Every structure is written in C-alpha cells, then in structure tokens.
Amino acid sequence: MKKSISFSLKALTFTFIAGILIQASCRQNVSAEKKAEAVITATKADYPASGIAKFEQEKDGKVEMKLELTVPGKANQSVAVHFHEHGMCGNEGNDAHGHWNPTNKQHGKWGSSSFHAGDIGNITLDASGKGQLTLETDLWTIGGDSTTNILNKGIIVHSGVDDYTTQPTGNSGARVACGVIIMK
Ligand SMILES: [Cu+2]
Ligand SMILES: [Zn+2]
Known part of the structure; x- marks a missing residue:
C-alpha cells in the first residue's frame, strides 16, 4: 500500500x-521573434559598397531594422537607401525594379504625409564611409500580408541623395549596392 x-x-x-x-x-x-536579414553587396566591380540589414519582429508586431553601410567613395557624404520591389540584384541592381510601394503612395521622406513603405531615405556616412540607422516601424512585417511583408524585397543603396520630391525615385542616382531581405 x-x-x-x-x-x-x-x-x-x-x-x-x-x-x-x-x-x-x-x-x-x-x-518568438521573427528575424530576417539582407546582406548588401556592391553592384559594380570597381565601386566598393557593402552593408547588412538585420530585422526583428517583436511581440508587439513592430519590426526593428538595424542597417549598417560602408561606401568608402562617399565618405563624409550621404547616400539614399530604399526597399525596391523585386528581390533581385542583377544588372547592376536594376533587376530590383522600382521602389516597393505596396500602398500606392507618392515617393517621399519617411514619416512625411506620403512616402513609399521602404523609403528609408538618406544615411549620413562618416570619414571612413560608414553609416548606420536603427528604425522601428509597424509598417512592416516579416512574412505578413502583401502590404507589409518585407521578405524578398531588394534593398538598394544609391550613389546620390534622395531629394524626397522627384517621382517616383527621389532622383537618388546610380545603384551601387544591393541586397535581398530573406528570413533568418
Ligand atoms: Cu532606390
Ligand atoms: Zn520611394
């Protein structure tokens, strides 16, 4: 017993x-957080440019991006960065096509009255051509619906600055680096 x-x-x-x-x-x-990443590499053999973008979707649904860039040829200047429609970097970045614009907005400055969902804007680079940006937003998801899902989008780094006005590109110049956002 x-x-x-x-x-x-x-x-x-x-x-x-x-x-x-x-x-x-x-x-x-x-x-559990969802994570994504884009490894950014030069589009032209004779123009060094690189970077990495790391994304985390938190419990509250917001996505945080940590972006780091190195463009030595643009030391002490700024370069424009956008998410582009296609997750393809061939043909010197042109395969990424136009700006990702899932909600049919006018191109513009992030946080202004009208801007594309991936209009990151201008990143200031230091004396060695390095720059970074941390951004948190509820406009993005990692694998959510098509109006917010950042997976398989291209990230393009331009040689010039975004004027936040010219449609639909911001007149940002050549595409010097590119990466594709993929699930981690
Ligand atoms: Cu762009
Ligand atoms: Zn745009």
Missing part, C-alpha cells in the same frame, strides 16, 4: 513538472 502511494506521488510530481515544461515551451513559441 505504502509503495503504491509513493508511486502515485512520483507520477503526480512527474505530471506536474511536465506540465510546467510544456507551458514554458508554448509561451516561448508565442513570444
């Missing part, structure tokens, strides 16, 4: 601990 009580106690303890573990792993799944 004593033996069977101790056995059922053990079974109970096991069930209890297993329950806690299952709960913990479920909770982890709910809060």
Whole structure:
C-alpha cells in the first residue's frame, strides 16, 4: 500500500513538472521573434559598397531594422537607401525594379504625409564611409500580408541623395549596392 502511494506521488510530481515544461515551451513559441536579414553587396566591380540589414519582429508586431553601410567613395557624404520591389540584384541592381510601394503612395521622406513603405531615405556616412540607422516601424512585417511583408524585397543603396520630391525615385542616382531581405 505504502509503495503504491509513493508511486502515485512520483507520477503526480512527474505530471506536474511536465506540465510546467510544456507551458514554458508554448509561451516561448508565442513570444518568438521573427528575424530576417539582407546582406548588401556592391553592384559594380570597381565601386566598393557593402552593408547588412538585420530585422526583428517583436511581440508587439513592430519590426526593428538595424542597417549598417560602408561606401568608402562617399565618405563624409550621404547616400539614399530604399526597399525596391523585386528581390533581385542583377544588372547592376536594376533587376530590383522600382521602389516597393505596396500602398500606392507618392515617393517621399519617411514619416512625411506620403512616402513609399521602404523609403528609408538618406544615411549620413562618416570619414571612413560608414553609416548606420536603427528604425522601428509597424509598417512592416516579416512574412505578413502583401502590404507589409518585407521578405524578398531588394534593398538598394544609391550613389546620390534622395531629394524626397522627384517621382517616383527621389532622383537618388546610380545603384551601387544591393541586397535581398530573406528570413533568418
Ligand atoms: Cu532606390
Ligand atoms: Zn520611394
């Protein structure tokens, strides 16, 4: 009799601990962040330009981007960066096509009354041509619906600055680097 009580106690303890573990792993799944990344490389053999963009979608649904660029030829200047429609970098970045514009807006400055969902804008570069930007937004998702999903979009780094006015490109100059946003 004593033996069977101790056995059922053990079974109970096991069930209890297993329950806690299952709960913990479920909770982890709910809060799991989604991650994406774009490795940005030069489009022209004779013009060094590179970078990386890392994306994380948090529990609240917002996506945070950490972008780092190096364009030595543009030291102490600024370069324009946009998300472009196609996740393709061939033909010196032209295969990325026009600006990603899932909500049919006019091109413009990020946060202004009208701008494309990937109009990152101008990034200031330091004396060694390095620049960075951290941006958090609810305009993007990693794998959400087509009006917000940033997966498979191209990121283009231009040789010039975005004037935030000229349609539909901002007159940003040549495409010197490109990357494709993919799930991590
Ligand atoms: Cu662009
Ligand atoms: Zn645009």
